[in-house]
Amino acid sequence: MEGVLVTGTAQAGLEGECARCLEDISDEMVADFQELFVYEESDAEEDEALRMEGDLLDLEPVLRDAVVLSLPFQPLCRDDCPGLCVECGARLADDPDHQHDEAIDPRWAALQTLGEATDEEGGRTPGPTEE
Ligand SMILES: [Zn+2]
Ligand SMILES: [Zn+2]
Numbered sequence: 001m002e003g004v005l006v007t008g009t010a011q012a013g014l015e016g017e018c019a020r021c022l023e024d025i026s027d028e029m030v031a032d033f034q035e036l037f038v039y040e041e042s043d044a045e046e047d048e049a050l051r052m053e054g055d056l057l058d059l060e061p062v063l064r065d066a067v068v069l070s071l072p073f074q075p076l077c078r079d080d081c082p083g084l085c086v087e088c089g090a091r092l093a094d095d096p097d098h099q100h101d102e103a104i105d106p107r108w109a110a111l112q113t114l115g116e117a118t119d120e121e122g123g124r125t126p127g128p129t130e131e
Helices: 060-070 106-120
Strands: 003-017 024-038
């Protein structure tokens, strides 16, 4: 091929949020890249090939691809991040013993007695009350 094969290593800082607990993440990443740039005057037919501009080559698309492909699909603050409490949204990593007692919310307690009453009447599941 008529061109320059560019090989390198990119180092980048990452800023983001944990996919589970939304904690801010700040990390470093390293991505290797290798790309062929064909000479500007080359008549290479490949449209996909990157082309030099005179003596210069534009590394930006190469770096962007290398970094994006190396990014974790779901960044985590730590591999075993326990995420957020499904009931109150507390961050479980900050509070490993966090739990809610099993008491039923008073707003739902009435519904449960309703269900029990129906069971005693023969086990039918309550249907819609509207006509
Ligand atoms: Zn997390
Ligand atoms: Zn909670």
